[in-house]
Amino acid sequence: xxxxxxxxxxxxIQEGEDVSMNCTSSSIFNTWLWYKQEPGEGPVLxxxxxxxxxxxxxxxxxxxxxxxxxxxxxxxxxxxxxDVGIYFCAGFFSGNTGKLIFGQGTTLQxxx
Amino acid sequence: DAGVIQSPRHEVTEMGQEVTLRCKPxxxxxxxxxxxxxMMRGLxxxxxxxxxxxIDDSGMPEDRFSAKMPxxxxxxxxxxxxxxxxxxxxxCASRSGGADTQYFGPGTRLTVL
Numbered sequence: 001x002x003x004x005x006x007x008x009x010x011x012x013i014q015e016g017e018d019v020s021m022n023c024t025s026s027s028i029f030n031t032w033l034w035y036k037q038e039p040g041e042g043p044v045l046x047x048x049x050x051x052x053x054x055x056x057x058x059x060x061x062x063x064x065x066x067x068x069x070x071x072x073x074x075x076x077x078x079x080x081x082x083d084v085g086i087y088f089c090a091g092f093f094s095g096n097t098g099k100l101i102f103g104q105g106t107t108l109q110x111x112x
Numbered sequence: 113d114a115g116v117i118q119s120p121r122h123e124v125t126e127m128g129q130e131v132t133l134r135c136k137p138x139x140x141x142x143x144x145x146x147x148x149x150x151m152m153r154g155l156x157x158x159x160x161x162x163x164x165x166x167i168d169d170s171g172m173p174e175d176r177f178s179a180k181m182p183x184x185x186x187x188x189x190x191x192x193x194x195x196x197x198x199x200x201x202x203x204c205a206s207r208s209g210g211a212d213t214q215y216f217g218p219g220t221r222l223t224v225l
Contacts, residue, residue: 031212042116042203042216043155050212088155092212099168100145100214102155 006089006103013079014111021106022073023089032065032072033100035088043088047074079110114138116217118204124223130192133220136185137206145205145214146179146189155203161187162209194224 006023013019023032031050035043047058049065049072056063062075072091076083089103117136125131137144145160159169164181172179176195181187191198201221205214 033213035216040218042205042219044216045213048213099157099160104154 004089004091004101004103006106008106009104010107010109012109012111015079015081017079019076019079019083019108020073021087021089022071023091023103024071025091025101026070028069029072029091030069031092032063033090034061034063034072034074035090037086037088037105039085046087076108079108081110081112084108084110116204116206116215118202118217118220120220121218122221122223124225125194126225127195128193129224130190131194131198131222131224133189133202133204133222135187135189135204135217137187137204138208138215139185140208141206141215142184142209143207143214144181144187145207146187147203147205147216149201149203149219150199158189158202191222194222196224198222199224 004023004025033048034046036046037043047056047063052065052069053067054065060077064073066072086105086107088105090100119134143162146158147155148158149155156171158171159179160167161181177191179189201219203216203219205216207214
């Protein structure tokens with residue numbers, strides 16, 4: 001089946017540092033979504049991307065829809081302790097039936 | 113807006129028992145999704161419904177799992193009989209027709225002893 005490869009698997013950074021994570025696919029995707037999951041909660045949508053090349057920001061978060069439509073990245077600038085959690089990319093590939101495909105997640109830990 | 117509501121939040125049961133997980137989607141949303149999350153396999157889609165009709169149940173692990181959506185505001189995921197390997201967090205999510213974004217509930221943490 002369709003898969004998303006998300007990297008890195010985990011990150012441990014110092015407060016104030018910038019963070020970058022990405023997702024790649026072997027298939028063309030029509031939509032890319034980035035979610036954050038905090039302990040004991042369900043994933044919460046951060047950013048949605050709908051067009052190749054689209055760059056969208058949400059506060060300190062910036063995400064881009066890759067030109068090839070097979071990748072996306074998420075940047076977090078000036079990280080703070082409350083950024084900790086698991087970040088998931090997700091998307092709909094071309095021709096799917098409404099099934100959202102998720103990456104494996106990037107676990108982020110921020111040291112104050 | 114209340115968001116997606118799931119119950120129970122935690123369930124501990126013994127192997128062989130029947131387990132029923134419940135979900136109330138966001139009012140007005142016409143698609144509902146059941147996911148399972150484990151450390152080993154991440155987030156897996158089990159089944160999803162459009163307008164109360166099951167569209168894709170290819171992710172349901174085996175016949176012990178069944179899901180129903182009797183109306184637009186309620187869905188159940190049942191495991192009978194439960195096994196220890198079913199231990200996981202089960203999420204329900206809903207989506208408004210035509211939109212891409214899914215809204216997740218808080219999940220049910222299931223432990224089968």
